[in-house]
Amino acid sequence: MQKNAWMIRAGRGGIYSEDFEKGFAAVGWSQLGDLSQYSSTERLRDEYIKIYGNDKPSATANALAMILKFRDQIAAGDYIVSYNPETRSYLLGVDQGEYRYQPGTIGDYPNLRRVEWLGKVSRDQLPQQAKNSLGSTLTLFSLSQDTIEAFLTILEGRTLTPTAAEVAETDSAQLKDQTVAQSHELIKDKIAALLPEEMEELVAAILRAMGFNAKVSPKGPDRGVDVIASPDGLGLTQPRIKAEVKHRGGAMGAPAIRGFIGTLREGDSGLFVSTGGFSREARYEADRSTFPLTLVDLDDLADLIVSHYDNFDLEGRALVPLVRIYWPVD
Incomplete structure (x- = not known):
């Protein structure tokens, strides 16, 4: 059975990366409180708009989708990836199947999932296709099986082989954000290669x-x-x-x-x-x-x-x- 895979960012600039390493992945939206209290998407949406507003409906829709994915769609056994931009390394782990509301554990990110981390992979070890797929600026997004296979191949010491590119449909705004993020990482690659x-x-x-x-x-x-x-x-x-x-x-x-x-x-x-x-x-x-x-x-x-x-x-x-x-x- 094929597992799903998710990127969960550790705050802006990877500020909570060290906290994630203690066995967690987390997201913010702290003012919503315990996410399990919302019995319907409509209740969650109404409360979100009440707290955060709805000036940009597309941004609201994106946020709600990420919140629901974090609470409901991620399942035990799914692969979780997070990135520390300071060390240019990714954490790869396996979700333990439990959402919990636990304020004070990871900064102002009170919504947690338990993760068993398998190891770290340097960005420099990844093939270009995998680097490109990891460029979205979203807090949480799904990853292709090809990308996870690249992580597992590196962790297991096997030789990477080229795979066909995965084409994803996305709207113009998200594509622009992804392009900017990918550009940022590629510029960092250039800098890192300098003497x-x-x-x-x-x-x-x-x-x-x-x-x-x-x-x-x-x-x-x-x-x-x-x-x-x-x-x-x-x-x-x-x-x-x-x-x-x-x-x-x-x-x-x-x-x-x-x-x-x-x-x-x-x-x-x-x-x-x-x-x-x-x-x-x-x-x-x-x-x-x-x-x-x-x-x-x-x-x-x-x-x-x-x-x-x-x-x-x-x-x-x-x-x-x-x-x-x-x-x-x-």
Whole structure:
């Protein structure tokens, strides 16, 4: 018997990924309370509109469909997938067949399902077709058997073989969202493939595109500073930005952040870039810094590139070549 498969996102930016790993998958809509109290779709729809409004009927319909799928359609034995964008890894597990309302377990996501996780798969290991199928921005959506087979093949150490593409019907708005999400992930793939030295040049290019004079520090003992930027290029005017760039080094912890803060002086603003992401302790350390300090992970880098690409110089465009895609206006 063929099992169904579902992607369930762990909050924006995968904020609840670590909580999911404890044996759960969860969704929000916390103001609805216990979803099992709604005996009919009509009751659920009326309460949803009462709480969240109905300015966009199509968005309301999508939300209700996801809520009902989470509560009723996912069944014991179904495959569950979730994604952590900081580590660029997917969790694959098996649903244990139980919806529960349990506030306080996973942030503001009180609606839970028990999941037995089978293992993790790096996005870089997946074939392109599987990457494309995982690009939707929806909180919950179904996955093809081909995609799950790719996950299982990798986890079991077998060799991947090409499969025929699955064509799904979708409306224009959903297709646009999916295309944007896929584009975002493909840009992250390009960034992840850069060498560490190229990553430093990319950060400098982004800062130049934002209007700063930025340059990579000379090779040698940089005392934790890889890129220096300021309005005048001399560091005599503020904001004076010092950036540390870590690539392919895994998630940065609190000691790395404390060490970088130690290089900052009065008038400095800090930028710490880590394509491997940051631990919770690292983010806490940054929040309590007495210097202005911003942490940038791989997702943030992709967003910055897209936002400022029109102003990229030739050096920046050579590192991450992109082409503009036009979409019809509704």
